[in-house]
Amino acid sequence: MSRLSTVHNHERMSTQNLLLAIESAVAKGETDFYIEASGQHDIGGPLWNRDGKKLTFKVSNPGQRVGSMCMSNTEIVVDGPAPADAGWLNSGGRIVVLGDAGDTAGHCAAGGVIYIGGSAGTRSGSLMKHDPLYEPPELWVLENVGSFSFEFMGGGKAVVCGCESQNLPSVLGERPCVGMVGGVVYFRGHVASLPADVRISSLNEDDIAWLDGGLKNFINAVDRPELYHELAVWAQWQKITPLSFEERGRAKAVSIGAFRASEWIRDGIFSDVFHDDFQVNALVARGEDRLRVPYWENARFAAPCEFFCPASIPSQQRFNLLREGKIEDAYRLLLEYTPFPGSVCGSVCPNPCMDGCTRSVVDSPVQIGRLGSCSADISVEKPAQLSGKHLGVIGGGVGGLTAAWQLARMGHEVTVYEADSGMGGKLEQVIPRERLNHDILCRELNRIEKAGVHFVTDFPVDAERFNALRKKHDALIVATGGHVPRIFPWPGHEKAVAGIDFLKAVNRGENPRVPANVLVIGCGNAGMDAAGGAYAVGARKVICVDVQKPAAFAHEIAHIESLGGEMVWPVQIKEITDQGLITEDGRLIPGEMVIIAIGESPDLSYITDEVKKFRDWLVPSENLSILDGVFAVGDVIKPGLLAHAVGTGRQAAFAADAYLRGATFQPENKQEIPALRLHTAYFARCHASDLPTPQEDFTRCVSCGTCRDCGFCLKTCPETAIDRKNLGNSAFEYVSDPARCIGCGICAGVCPCGIWTMRPNRDLG
Structure with missing residues (x-):
């Protein structure tokens, strides 16, 4: 134990030197x-042991703010005893005062527990608060507290036992x-002059259970300890809790002058020391005189999930619909963006939407991916009225079918031309069945x-058929995807098998023969x-x-490694042989079969030379057109995820529809909501074992950028300037009513x- 005396040779140690001595000792262990x-x-104060060991202090004759922070x-x-501010801003410590405490004991406490073995002074427990991510603070007082205690209390639990205070x-x-506005005050004895916006009520079983356990500790x-039987007569106890916002009702706005006259000064908290003529200067500006004004910008910004989703799916809106109990509407909303909610969103997509989820700063992303499968069986009616326009889509993969789906829902007649014997593109032909329920x-x-x-x-398309389809249809969508394997011309590359051809053979059920040891060139998702x-x-x-660090998604790599696979990099390949791979440094990586999976390119041999290209890909204009009335999507533009094709x-x-209507296409370009505008402190941390089902995960969704109708702004506006309007x-x-709004910004802050x-x-x- 370190014993520190603060008086030496009749010289008193300063507060600063004492605190430095304590900090130095803590730093030494x-x-x-x-x-x-x-x-x-x-x-x-705010001290901690670097090894996580408990710090204990026994203190005599302290000054103010013992245990602060x-x-x-x-x-x-x-x-x-302890003077004023004992446990001020307590953040989690256990503070015991074996005597009386001065004014403002437990002021602004946000965590931990404070035990007062006597009485506590004025404004004790004022501004106590509770962060829902942590346990609420506790303030226990054996006898009584002074006036104005628990003023502006926002959370936590206070207990005033009333010992030796019967008179x-x-x-x-x-x-x-x-x-x-929050928390609870348990007390035993008489009380007087309570405000109208709190209630006194009897204890329930939960209250008694909590008090009984806490009382023994206190x-x-x-x-x-001899006081237990005297204090544990629960019929003598009551509790004070604040009325809810709805119970209080919306009081009529009171002028500053009237408030000062009736509440602040005359018969108010400063009436004994303050005299005033109650004349108030109009310092608070309203209307056109405000420096700043509030704007309700609902859905102006994209939530991170929407912003990072290649298909711009507003998942926060789905969760809001689920919160409102509109289950089918939530599932149907996804179909406005993709016809493959189960196959892509719920199965093969790596869900970049979840990588950007704001909820990650609290615990873990909301379960957007698993929610996708819920929309797999929602039915959709044909449009009641057709436009009379006929469009052709070349390519029955994800990009082409998504375009066809959207155009059909707009009332256009659509025909999809696919070279393979079935629709689905890489979903059908390439993606392993273990990743996608067929x-x-x-x-x-x-x-x-x-x-x-x-x-x-x-129906494979060549240049002749392409021109014929242009003449036949009012507009065309080019979506033939990337199916030409990219092969680097290493010596012996003809001995290797193209990854896409191998996977197509597997999915066709041909059960291609493979040896025991297989080498795959490429550690991306295709590999x-x-x-x-x-x-x-x-x-x-x-x-x-x-040749570089594996680029595949972590869960894809983990899956292959769980099967016994191995990732080796960096590897500079010199030659492919019957025995395996020869590296530039002369090593042999043994294997009886080599599969090359370093990506694919589109076959654009049917596209005329007048179309702008970059290497193997088309370069469309801003509205995705490559020719008059011809639009390109998916891997013919740029290799990417299936969600990019969606x-x-x-x-x-949308661009083709605008073209047919003679309108100008306006691409979606919502900006991501700035992180500083979001406030996650309202949301409690959820342990992984307690996660709700995906359908119920709306309880954790922050609803970034989209109003969740919580009413915080309406409840906290000091001028009651905010109203909620029902639009049907x-x-x-x-x-916000400019005649009442003072531009304080509380609405934006909460x-x-x-x-x-x-x-x-x-x-x-």
Whole structure:
């Protein structure tokens, strides 16, 4: 134990030197202290042991703010009384005062527990608060507290036992709990002059259970265990809680002058020391005189999930619909963006939407990916009225079918031409069945056809057919994808198998023969699919090599490694032989079969030379057109995820529709909502074992950029300037009345979703 005396040779140690001495001892690993103070302030403040060991302090004769900003895993015992601000801003420590405490004990406490073995002074427990991510703070007082205690209390639990206070008119002093909006105060004895916006009620079973356990800890801590039977008569106890916002009602706005006259000064909290003529200058500006004005910018910005989704799917809107109980509407919303909610969103997509989820800063992303499968079986009616326009789509993969789906829903007649014997593109031909339930894909293809899209299979397109289709249709979508394997001309490359051809053979059920040891060149997602396909048809060991760090998604790599696969990099290949790969440094990586999976390019031999290209890909204009009335989507533009094909397919459909109507296409270009506009402190951390189902994960969704109708702004506006307007069909908006608004910005400060923002008042001269 480190014993610190603060008086030497009749010289008193300063507060600063004492705190420096304590910090130095803690830094050296000391954890137990006995401090003979002489009025020094801030003893036992924000300190912690670097190894996580508990810090204990026994203090005599402290000054103000003993235990201020005390951290968790710290215990302070004051041997006697403590002056003002004991436990001020306590953040998690255990503070025991074996005597009376001065004014503002537990002021602004946000965590931990404070035990007072006597009485506490004025404004004790005021501004206590509770962060829902942590346990609420506790303040226990053996006797009574002074006036104005628990003023503006926002959270936490306070207990006033009323010992030796039977003759007091109020164990809580005068005007307790003014401005209380949260938390609970348990008390035993008389109370007086409570405000109208709190209630007194009897204890319930949960209250008694909590108090009984806490009381034993408290009286033992303050060395008064003999009081248990006297205090544990629960019929003598009551509790004070604030009225809810709805229970209080919306009071009529009161002028500042009237408030000062009736509440602040005359018969108010300063009436004994303050005299005033009650004349108020009009310092608070309203209307055109405000420096800043609030704007309700609902859905102006994209949520991170929407912004990072290649298809721009607003998942926050789906969760809002689920929150409102509109289950089918939530599932149907996804179909406005993709016809493959189960196959792509719910199965093969790596879900970049979840990588950007704001909820990650609290615990983990909301379960957007798993929610996709819920829309797999939602039916969609054909449009009641057709446009009379006929469009052709070349390519029955994800991009082409997405464009066809969107165009059919707009009322256009659409025919999809596919070179293969079946629709689905890489979903059908390449993606391993273990990654995608084939039944889900078949059901989604059937839904597209039922929506009015005509399928034509075994129809490869050459230049002649391309020109014929242009003449036949009012507009064309080019979506033939990337199916030409990219092969680097290493010596011996003819001995290797193209990854895409190998996977197509596996999915066709041809069960291609593979040896025990297989090498895959390429550690991207295509390489992981090839490795998985090799294991599916009998390989015992697969080694994937690459010249750089594996680019595949982590969960794809983990899956192959769980099967026994190995990633080797960096590898500079010199030659492919019958024995395996020869590297530039002369090593042999053994294997009886080599699969090359380093990507694919589109076959654009049917496209005329007048179309702009970059290497192997088309370069469309801003509206995705490559020729008059011809639009390109997916891998013919740029290799990417299947979700990218969904996104470009949808945009191309809108562009083609605008072309047919003679309108100008305006691409979607929403900006991501700035992170600083969002407030996650309202959301409690959820352990992984307690996650709700995907359908119920709306409880965790922050609803970034889209109003969740929580009403925080309406409840907290000090001038009652905000109103909620019902627009019909479940639509609503919040509006601020400029005649009442003072431009304080509280609405923007409390909005969890970042909807409200403050802007300079343009009406100012």
